[in-house]
Every structure is written in structure tokens, then in C-alpha cells.
Amino acid sequence: MIELDETDRQILRALVQDATQSAGALGRKLGLSQPATWRRIRRLETAGVIKGRRLRLNAEALGFGVTVFLGVKLARKGQVSLEDFERAVSAIPEVQTVEHVLGLYDYRLRVVARDLSDFERVLRRRIMTLPGAGDVEANVLLSEERLPGPIG
Amino acid sequence: MLDDMDRRILRHLQAEPTLSMAELAERCGVSQGICWRRVEKMQASGVIQGQQVVIDWAALGYAVEVSLRITLDKTQPRAFDEFTAAARMVSEVIEIQTFLGRVDVRLSVLARDMTHYQQLYRDRILTLPHIADIEALMHIARVKRDEVLPV
Numbered sequence: 001m002i003e004l005d006e007t008d009r010q011i012l013r014a015l016v017q018d019a020t021q022s023a024g025a026l027g028r029k030l031g032l033s034q035p036a037t038w039r040r041i042r043r044l045e046t047a048g049v050i051k052g053r054r055l056r057l058n059a060e061a062l063g064f065g066v067t068v069f070l071g072v073k074l075a076r077k078g079q080v081s082l083e084d085f086e087r088a089v090s091a092i093p094e095v096q097t098v099e100h101v102l103g104l105y106d107y108r109l110r111v112v113a114r115d116l117s118d119f120e121r122v123l124r125r126r127i128m129t130l131p132g133a134g135d136v137e138a139n140v141l142l143s144e145e146r147l148p149g150p151i152g
Numbered sequence: 153m154l155d156d157m158d159r160r161i162l163r164h165l166q167a168e169p170t171l172s173m174a175e176l177a178e179r180c181g182v183s184q185g186i187c188w189r190r191v192e193k194m195q196a197s198g199v200i201q202g203q204q205v206v207i208d209w210a211a212l213g214y215a216v217e218v219s220l221r222i223t224l225d226k227t228q229p230r231a232f233d234e235f236t237a238a239a240r241m242v243s244e245v246i247e248i249q250t251f252l253g254r255v256d257v258r259l260s261v262l263a264r265d266m267t268h269y270q271q272l273y274r275d276r277i278l279t280l281p282h283i284a285d286i287e288a289l290m291h292i293a294r295v296k297r298d299e300v301l302p303v
Contacts, residue, residue: 004212012207103290150244
């Protein structure tokens with residue numbers, strides 16, 4: 001496991017805010033040279049701490065007005081192949097994330113839709129028809145806040 | 153309004169945010185100049201909000217992730233505000249979401265291991281204000297995680 005010092009944490013925090021800044025620009029803010037900053041970013045990447053980059057889009061501006069979290073319980077456990085369920089659910093474009101969880105539900109899905117009637121269409125035609133899908137609980141997202149976490 | 157070309161650009165950029173303008177233009181089948189102006193326009197209008205790195209918390213030693221689904225005591229008029237303000241102060245909390253439905257608030261909480269989680273749960277989570285009920289979902293695996301919008 002990789003040990004981070006305060007400078008590494010500052011770099012991570014800055015890159016979570018804006019990953020497009022160059023090593024030079026970031027280094028200037030933190031009082032580091034461009035090569036030193038670059039080497040630290042490289043180290044975080046090779047250690048797998050930075051596992052990728054993500055484009056942040058405004059879902060509402062793109063016409064996706066509703067985000068719903070679904071808790072899905074599999075019916076007839078044992079008879080359903082988890083792989084089949086996971087493959088089918090991952091292929092639905094409106095499903096943004098799929099998490100396998102332990103507890104009240106088996107899977108947690110993040111689903112985007114244009115509005116509530118569009119969501120109903122996705123739920124009925126795509127989710128309820130999945131192989132093995134049983135009980136489903138829906139919670140409509142009102143607000144969402146992402147925090148820096150333990151690097152903060 | 154966005155047209156098909158904008159959507160094509162967004163699809164390629166979502167799949168690979170680090171593409172250079174030249175590569176992006178080539179994949180979309182347009183000139184670099186046009187591509188650059190389209191991206192610039194979507195940034196200015198706020199459709200593209202930015203780009204961020206994604207952290208793998210397990211690589212930093214946080215092996216446990218728990219989703220806490222919380223029902224609040226709604227007889228307290230300031231329950232939501234006071235709860236979220238207090239939850240923000242817990243550094244292991246990485247997400248706070250509020251809902252319309254059976255669940256009021258959900259927290260994503262990281263911990264190094266189960267002992268650490270148990271300690272966090274007792275000392276930092278159960279002490280948050282106005283909790284009426286908590287259910288925990290333990291993450292086993294992320295099957296799909298890219299959060300791509302179907303543009």
C-alpha cells in the first residue's frame with residue numbers, strides 16, 4: 001500500500017476538482033517544480049490511487065431531469081446466475097452504476113431518465129424484465145454532494 | 153440546444169476524457185477547428201462542467217465501503233440541515249445524497265477494515281443528530297461504475 005504525504009494529498013484534492021490542469025500549473029500553486037509534480041502524479045497513477053479520469057457533465061442541461069436509485073433484490077436466489085443479471089443490467093444505457101451489495105438488497109443501481117414517465121418506461125421495460133429481478137425499491141434523488149473523503 | 157455532432161463529441165469524450173483535440177476530431181469525423189469550437193461552446197454553456205480524477209480508495213487502504221440509508225426524525229424542522237452539516241464533518245463520508253422515497257438520506261462511508269468501521273459507526277455515525285433509523289448495505293463489488301450519460 002502506498003503512503004501519502006501532505007503534498008500528495010494536496011495534489012489529489014486539486015485533481016479531483018480539476019484534472020485538466022497541467023503538472024506545471026499545479027506545481028506552481030503548491031510550490032513544486034513541474035518535474036517533481038509530474039513524478040508525484042505518475043506515482044499516484046502507477047500505484048493505482050488515480051484509477052482514471054471522468055468527464056463531469058451537467059445531466060440536467062442534457063435533458064436528464066431525474067436520477068433514481070434502485071435497490072434490487074434477486075428472486076429465486078441460487079437459480080439465477082449473477083453473471084447473467086450483471087451483464088444484462090450493465091447493458092442498459094440509462095443505468096449509470098451497478099453495485100453488488102450485502103444487506104436488504106442485492107444490487108444498487110443509479111438510473112437516469114428524462115422525467116418520471118421516462119423513468120417508468122425504463123423501470124417496466126428494462127429493469128423489471130431482467131433475468132432474476134425480484135423486489136425493487138426506488139428512491140428519487142433530490143440532492144447530491146461529493147466530499148473529498150479522507151484525503152481532505 | 154445540442155445537435156448530433158455535439159452528442160457524438162460527448163460520447164467519445166465520456167469514454168475517453170484524455171483524448172487530445174486532434175484525436176477527438178478524427179474520431180468524430182470533423183476538423184479540429186470545428187471540434188474545438190463545439191467543445192468550447194459546451195464548456196461555456198455549462199454542459200461540460202470539467203474533468204476529474206477518480207480515486208481508488210482501496211489502493212489507499214480503505215477496503216470497506218458501506219452505504220448507510222438513514223431515516224430522519226422529521227418532527228424536527230431542521231433535521232435535514234443539521235444532519236447533513238454534521239455528516240460533512242466526518243472525513244470518511246464521501247457522499248451525501250438526499251431522497252424522496254422511503255429513505256431520507258444516504259451516506260457513503262469508507263473504512264480501513266471492519267474494526268475501523270465499527271469504531272466509526274459507533275463514535276461518528278450514531279452520534280449524528282436526528283437519526284430515526286439506519287440500514288446498512290455493505291459494498292461487495294462495483295459492476296458498472298463509469299457514470300456515463302446516455303447522450
